[in-house]
Amino acid sequence: CMVENMKYILGGGSGGEYVRKLAAFLLPVNDNDIHFLGGNVEIEEDYMRGIWKGGVGLTLTSRHYTEQYMVITKDALVLYKHKDAKQHTLHLPLTHILYVRVLPPAHTPLPHMGYLDIHTQGRVFTLLIRSDMQLNGWLQVFITLGISEHSSKLRLQPSSSPPSQLSLLSANDIDDVYIAKNVVFKGEKRRIFNMRRVYFKDYTTSMYTQAYGSKDKGGMGGNQNIHPNRLIEDLLTLAFDLVQTTLTSTPNPITTPSLTSWLQFYDGICLLQTIPIHSLNTVQRLSFYLNLYHLMVLHGCIVYGPPSGWSYWYAFYNQIGYVVAGELVSIAELEYCILR
Known part of the structure; x- marks a missing residue:
């Protein structure tokens, strides 16, 4: 219905004129688009203190996401509702993370966005990443912290209850x-x-x-x-x-x-x-x-x-x-x- 309504607004059809109008319709961006998930910027890094920060989206269902601000230290992964929030929405010790995995585009609803799975024993947290640049940056952070990018080596800790x-x-x-x-x-x-x-x-x-x-x-x-x-x-x-x-x-x-x-x-x-x-x-x-x-x-x-x-x-x-x-x-x- 949404596609048909858009065709009606833009004049309908499948020719070059319709494609041109559709591209012109999608081209303008507002302030929300620019700053979505923190914007298309490199993640903040304080290597000396071992802190990395940036905007991500937390997947709730296949159709619902919530914007979060992620902070990774040498001990934990922490999510906040926004950059200035004092109360965290998720505090995940790194020892609870088994491995991380990038979802292939064929299994995601938005191929132009990055999807990163954080695998723990009880949950798999799927993060929505704005760009490939940011996705590669977060992957490098996990590799730096000694977390595997594949499932062949599970990081099982004695504190984890099977x-x-x-x-x-x-x-x-x-x-x-x-x-x-x-x-x-x-x-x-x-x-x-x-x-x-x-x-x-x-x-x-x-x-x-x-x-x-x-x-x-x-x-x-x-x-x-x-x-x-x-x-x-x-x-x-x-x-x-x-x-x-x-x-x-x-x-x-x-x-x-x-x-x-x-x-x-x-x-x-x-x-x-x-x-x-x-x-x-x-x-x-x-x-x-x-x-x-x-x-x-x-x-x-x-x-x-x-x-x-x-x-x-x-x-x-x-x-x-x-x-x-x-x-x-x-x-x-x-x-x-x-x-x-």
């Missing part, structure tokens, strides 16, 4: 590390369990393999989409494996899930954010939602443990939510508004 030891964390710790409460979704007490990271486009074979670590058994190659039912079945299978070892009173060190298995699970369920449910027929949708229902119940039991009594199940069903195809849905909504 996800397989969720019982050792308090409820507040679990909410801060493994569960999101995104301001974009007005869910009151509802928590979002599949927002460890944000995916911007419909998942493809390469994204599925990277996130979930599954080998393609069906012989599908290239950029062909994985079928939604196949994805949810694989995730449910992995959830059963994780819940069996997590809820046992005496976990076996040999069978306890590794950190890699947990990260595969949390990244895999994030793919549900952009899953194309519209492509499924009625039978396929029923199968998908039934598997999704059981997946969410198992996930809740893994994090919080099974409710201690029947009176607690109502809160359990309403508190746990997934973002599926861009919509936030709880277990209760899935049961009463879709399955029934």
Whole structure:
């Protein structure tokens, strides 16, 4: 609709005249454009003190960003709402960062902007960078601080609690590390369990393999989409494996899930954010939602443990939510508004 409206305003058509008018329409910039994300300037550097500063955008969802002012020291990455703010919005010790990664343009909605993933054990913070110059500058900062640019070497610290030891964390710790409460979704007490990271486009074979670590058994190659039912079945299978070892009173060190298995699970369920449910027929949708229902119940039991009594199940069903195809849905909504 926006494109058609712009064509109407500019005279419509697909010829050179329309292209010229469109270019002229987009050329002027105002003060907000010039200073967006701090402007297209080099990041501030105080190498002697070990401090680097600059404007970035923090990704909230695939469609929502918030401008931030990032300060990196030799100890931590800190985000502020603006340059003069005293209270930080995020304080991330560098020891919690596993690695950083630049997103390829094919997986981003704005190819002319830079996207930088900051990988931690519980979250992947995606930063929007104004230009390639700034992106290269921030990458050099992380390399200077000894943080790898790829996932082959994970910087695991003794202070990091593996996800397989969720019982050792308090409820507040679990909410801060493994569960999101995104301001974009007005869910009151509802928590979002599949927002460890944000995916911007419909998942493809390469994204599925990277996130979930599954080998393609069906012989599908290239950029062909994985079928939604196949994805949810694989995730449910992995959830059963994780819940069996997590809820046992005496976990076996040999069978306890590794950190890699947990990260595969949390990244895999994030793919549900952009899953194309519209492509499924009625039978396929029923199968998908039934598997999704059981997946969410198992996930809740893994994090919080099974409710201690029947009176607690109502809160359990309403508190746990997934973002599926861009919509936030709880277990209760899935049961009463879709399955029934």
